[in-house]
Amino acid sequence: MTGRWIWASLTRRSRQLALIAAAVALAAGTVATLAGFAQRSEEGLDDDLTAFGPNLVIRPQVAGPATLPAEEAARVRKIPGVLSAAGWIDLDPTVADLAFDLPAVAVERSVLDVHPSWKLTGVWPGAGQALLGAGVAEPGAVVGEEALEITGTLDTGGELDRTLFLDATTLPVSKPLTASTAVTGFHRIEVRTERGRLDEVAAAVSARVAGAEAQPLRRVSLAEAGLIRRLTLLLAGVSAVAVALALISVIAATTALMEVRRTELGLLLALGYTERQVAGLFAVEVIAAALAAALAGAVAGELLARGMAIRLLGSAQETGTSAFTWSGPLAAALAALLVVGGSLFLAIRRGGNLDPARLLKGA
Amino acid sequence: MIETRDLIRRFGSVSALDGVTLSVRRGEWVAVTGPSGSGKTTLLNILAGLDRPTSGRVRVGDTEVSALTPRQLARYRQRSVGLVFQHFHLMPHLTALENVMLAQHVHSLVDRPQAKAALVRVGLGPRLSHLPRELSGGEQQRVAIARAMINQPPLLLADEPTGNLDAESERLVIDLLAEHHHQGGTVVLVTHAAALAAQTDREIRLDHGRLVEPLGPRALHQGQEVEQEKEDEEEPMAVGRPA
Numbered sequence: 001m002t003g004r005w006i007w008a009s010l011t012r013r014s015r016q017l018a019l020i021a022a023a024v025a026l027a028a029g030t031v032a033t034l035a036g037f038a039q040r041s042e043e044g045l046d047d048d049l050t051a052f053g054p055n056l057v058i059r060p061q062v063a064g065p066a067t068l069p070a071e072e073a074a075r076v077r078k079i080p081g082v083l084s085a086a087g088w089i090d091l092d093p094t095v096a097d098l099a100f101d102l103p104a105v106a107v108e109r110s111v112l113d114v115h116p117s118w119k120l121t122g123v124w125p126g127a128g129q130a131l132l133g134a135g136v137a138e139p140g141a142v143v144g145e146e147a148l149e150i151t152g153t154l155d156t157g158g159e160l161d162r163t164l165f166l167d168a169t170t171l172p173v174s175k176p177l178t179a180s181t182a183v184t185g186f187h188r189i190e191v192r193t194e195r196g197r198l199d200e201v202a203a204a205v206s207a208r209v210a211g212a213e214a215q216p217l218r219r220v221s222l223a224e225a226g227l228i229r230r231l232t233l234l235l236a237g238v239s240a241v242a243v244a245l246a247l248i249s250v251i252a253a254t255t256a257l258m259e260v261r262r263t264e265l266g267l268l269l270a271l272g273y274t275e276r277q278v279a280g281l282f283a284v285e286v287i288a289a290a291l292a293a294a295l296a297g298a299v300a301g302e303l304l305a306r307g308m309a310i311r312l313l314g315s316a317q318e319t320g321t322s323a324f325t326w327s328g329p330l331a332a333a334l335a336a337l338l339v340v341g342g343s344l345f346l347a348i349r350r351g352g353n354l355d356p357a358r359l360l361k362g363a
Numbered sequence: 364m365i366e367t368r369d370l371i372r373r374f375g376s377v378s379a380l381d382g383v384t385l386s387v388r389r390g391e392w393v394a395v396t397g398p399s400g401s402g403k404t405t406l407l408n409i410l411a412g413l414d415r416p417t418s419g420r421v422r423v424g425d426t427e428v429s430a431l432t433p434r435q436l437a438r439y440r441q442r443s444v445g446l447v448f449q450h451f452h453l454m455p456h457l458t459a460l461e462n463v464m465l466a467q468h469v470h471s472l473v474d475r476p477q478a479k480a481a482l483v484r485v486g487l488g489p490r491l492s493h494l495p496r497e498l499s500g501g502e503q504q505r506v507a508i509a510r511a512m513i514n515q516p517p518l519l520l521a522d523e524p525t526g527n528l529d530a531e532s533e534r535l536v537i538d539l540l541a542e543h544h545h546q547g548g549t550v551v552l553v554t555h556a557a558a559l560a561a562q563t564d565r566e567i568r569l570d571h572g573r574l575v576e577p578l579g580p581r582a583l584h585q586g587q588e589v590e591q592e593k594e595d596e597e598e599p600m601a602v603g604r605p606a
Contacts, residue, residue: 001464001465001467004457008457008461009456263450263452267452269437269440270411270413271441271446271465272437272438272440272441272442272469272470273437273469274437355414356413356414357414360413361404
């Protein structure tokens with residue numbers, strides 16, 4: 001009979017419950033939208049930064065002879081959470097007998113995976129070959145007294161566009177550029193990690209690579225964190241306002257509903273229900289309406305958040321934006337719980353000490 | 364069946380009931396009459412367990428109603444009382460049948476065939492699935508009477524049950540109450556209608572919260588009633604619908 005009561009109330013008296021449902025749906029939808037969008041923004045920024053390039057640099061703790069850290073790089077690549085890693089050696093930037101006054105680096109080919117935004121035109125160089133930065137590239141250029149064949153150009157989109165790139169793995173067997181091309185004694189491994197695993201990888205490096213220090217790119221990370229914090233604060237503020245407005249609306253609607261139905265409440269008491277049973281029935285009825293509204297709000301909010309993320313952050317495929325997040329529905333559920341629970345508590349408290357004789361009087 | 368002693372009910376400084384002592388025998392049909400504000404409805408509410416006296420005692424059957432806790436009062440209303448109101452008080456979103464079944468549900472278990480039969484008995488067989496707004500006033504009141512009687516309460520209390528009805532509907536409602544009375548039910552009826560009061564066994568007249576000597580030849584002396592009540596107490600209490 002309770003189920004029949006609730007169903008009849010929802011279907012035959014929908015107008016009275018519509019305001020409550022609308023307020024709950026609005027609160028749940030707003031909060032779900034904002035929470036879902038916040039999570040996707042964080043993911044999107046993380047993805048943007050990851051796509052931009054390395055987020056971890058591993059350096060030797062003590063200076064020593066410059067050698068390609070190929071073995072170390074290979075070990076780093078096996079660390080869970082590492083997407084790619086590439087060893088670097090900075091060569092003496094003042095190579096006097098080169099035709100171009102260029103800084104030069106010797107890198108592993110995997111540097112292209114570490115820097116996905118870099119664009120290689122031509123082929124990766126072998127022994128006696130090199131790539132020119134896109135900023136200084138000239139077709140058919142010959143570099144050095146004893147010519148290094150230029151096999152292509154590398155567009156890094158930055159200051160490295162004025163750099164000469166040699167393949168690090170062939171460097172030891174290649175003919176030295178000149179006596180003055182001695183390496184500077186400075187090498188490093190650049191690493192790109194999976195989203196959100198930066199600290200985990202950094203901690204693993206010290207265990208896997210002896211004598212190395214992993215340095216997350218804190219400058220970027222802090223900027224990212226600050227941006228996300230501000231964004232999250234903004235969204236949380238908007239959510240709080242939405243929930244507060246919904247709470248006020250639902251309290252008003254619930255109180256009005258109790259007032260409109262005071263005769264029904266009185267009759268239920270007259271038939272033999274206790275005050276607690278009447279309050280329970282009323283609460284179940286409101287919750288049933290609110291549940292459906294919260295569900296609809298959560299679904300709508302989640303879809304809206306996804307749409308906003310794609311529209312504002314780029315396509316889901318490009319940004320890795322999640323198709324579904326738990327934060328939206330979870331936030332919607334919490335908002336609905338807060339709104340309905342709070343308003344019912346207040347309404348029932350106000351309606352406490354129900355007096356059936358007074359409720360039935362003068363209807 | 365019913366016994367009140369020095370019943371007082373005050374609302375602030377106003378005395379709605381002022382020392383009412385009366386008794387009603389089991390199976391009796393009593394009309395409570397009096398001008399507006401005389402305390403009729405207040406008395407009925409106290410007998411129904413909807414209100415509490417400021418002081419005094421109310422006994423219905425073996426139950427000391429004035430001493431019950433709120434939970435016990437709710438149970439008393441479930442088991443012992445059927446209520447009919449002037450304004451019907453049907454649940455607007457439930458059909459006629461569901462309104463009757465609601466009373467069954469509150470009492471114990473829903474019995475749809477029994478609820479249907481109750482509505483057929485009051486002449487509403489073709490109106491089972493109609494909502495209250497689709498029924499006339501007389502039909503709504505008949506639903507209310509079916510609801511009040513569905514659990515076979517030992518005491519039926521009716522507050523101006525014909526106050527909003529036309530003559531034809533009034534006659535049908537009176538017939539239903541009379542039928543309940545003839546089947547052994549105790550009926551207390553609050554009414555302004557002299558014609559209706561005339562059909563009852565006895566009239567209890569209130570004025571300014573006090574009992575006044577009823578008019579007419581049907582008046583019985585209170586002492587005789589109390590004695591009769593003592594005799595009645597020897598008999599087993601009428602029981603309602605099994606829970």
